[in-house]
Amino acid sequence: MINELKSPRKWQHYPEPLVEGLSKAVSAISRTVEKPIQYAGPGEWSVFDRPQRYSTLSSSTVAVPGTHQRDRCLVIPLGFS
Structure with missing residues (x-):
């Protein structure tokens, strides 16, 4: 499934709610992973x-x-x- 979703060409064939959901999930994961990096040490960044x-x-x-x-x-x- 992950390899299927890596190809923008293949995304055209998926329902819009699936594409929107995946995009939101990837954004949320990215923000979550970034937090420990942002707050490492005595101050932000x-x-x-x-x-x-x-x-x-x-x-x-x-x-x-x-x-x-x-x-x-x-x-x-x-x-x-």
Whole structure:
């Protein structure tokens, strides 16, 4: 099912309520996963920078295989342990 929903071409054949529900679920999961990153350390965004689209990051950033230009990425600073 996950592979089916990864293809925008295949989404055209699904009912609109399913597509809307999936979109809302993905957004909610993204916001939930972001919270511990946002509040890590003594203040908001004090340990990591706010996630950004891969397309806006510098060319020196190395992406995880399979990353797309539109994906939001958390940059882990070099030497972070």
